[in-house]
Amino acid sequence: AAKMPLRGKKCLVTAGPTHEAIDPVRFIGNHSSGKMGMAIALDLADRGAEVFLIMGPSALNQPHDLIERIDVVSAMDMKNAVDEYITSVDIAVFSAAVADYRPATVSDHKIKKATDTLSIELVKNPDILAGVGAMQKPPYLVGFALETNNEMEHAFAKAEKKNTDLLVLNSMRDEEAGFNKDTNKITLIRRDKSSREFPAKSKVEVAKDIVDEILKDIM
Ligand code: PMT
Numbered sequence: 180a181a182k183m184p185l186r187g188k189k190c191l192v193t194a195g196p197t198h199e200a201i202d203p204v205r206f207i208g209n210h211s212s213g214k215m216g217m218a219i220a221l222d223l224a225d226r227g228a229e230v231f232l233i234m235g236p237s238a239l240n241q242p243h244d245l246i247e248r249i250d251v252v253s254a255m256d257m258k259n260a261v262d263e264y265i266t267s268v269d270i271a272v273f274s275a276a277v278a279d280y281r282p283a284t285v286s287d288h289k290i291k292k293a294t295d296t297l298s299i300e301l302v303k304n305p306d307i308l309a310g311v312g313a314m315q316k317p318p319y320l321v322g323f324a325l326e327t328n329n330e331m332e333h334a335f336a337k338a339e340k341k342n343t344d345l346l347v348l349n350s351m352r353d354e355e356a357g358f359n360k361d362t363n364k365i366t367l368i369r370r371d372k373s374s375r376e377f378p379a380k381s382k383v384e385v386a387k388d389i390v391d392e393i394l395k396d397i398m
Contacts, residue, residue: 312342
């Protein structure tokens with residue numbers, strides 16, 4: 180039982196990138212592999228939680244008896260899946276790299292090469308995490324912040340705006356952090372604005388540190 184502290188708890192994890200369709204053969208995406216989110220889902224499940232893993236397009240496949248995987252493509256798909264599961268969970272971790280914008284219209288045929296320049300109008304996607312943070316009774320909420328500059332300032336602003344209990348900051352400036360790497364280097368920011376910087380570790384170890392921190396708060 181000591182090793183299964185999350186038995187009976189339900190968790191939602193978002194992971195991976197989103198793909199925003201331009202036409203039937205093209206999309207706007209990003210370099211997230213899903214490794215960070217998958218490691219968190221596995222760690223939560225290893226500690227006894229039932230996990231709903233809502234995952235954008237990713238080549239990863241690491242099944243676990245306690246993980247139900249919901250595959251999605253776009254940010255809107257991810258939001259719809261989150262809406263479906265969020266009210267039934269105790270803990271939600273938002274590690275996905277969600278596209279902030281999507282094409283205003285999706286062409287129903289392959290866009291032909293013609294003009295020298297081509298513009299695609301983009302419209303804002305809903306901020307899934309902020310939406311959950313604004314719920315009347317949100318679950319214990321963990322957000323991520325991927326920054327390139329003024330990291331702490333931006334991360335504190337995100338924690339406040341998205342109403343997170345725990346915010347995981349990682350910086351593109353760190354060699355060991357970011358998309359598709361097997362390592363990450365994080366700073367955890369708590370609701371009381373205290374912060375703790377961790378050394379670079381494998382994403383599996385980083386996931387453990389994050390879940391340890393969650394447990395301190397909810398147990
Ligand atoms: O998948 P890997 O290759 O292992 O890479 C891991 C990672 C770099 C993707 C991961 O560690 C990470 O930083 N994930 C968050 C990436 C991101 O998009 O950060 P952001 O600062 O833009 O978003 C802030 C938070 O809001 C995130 O929790 C994000 O999931 C959430 N968000 C953002 C936009 C949106 N429309 N909806 C959201 O829920």
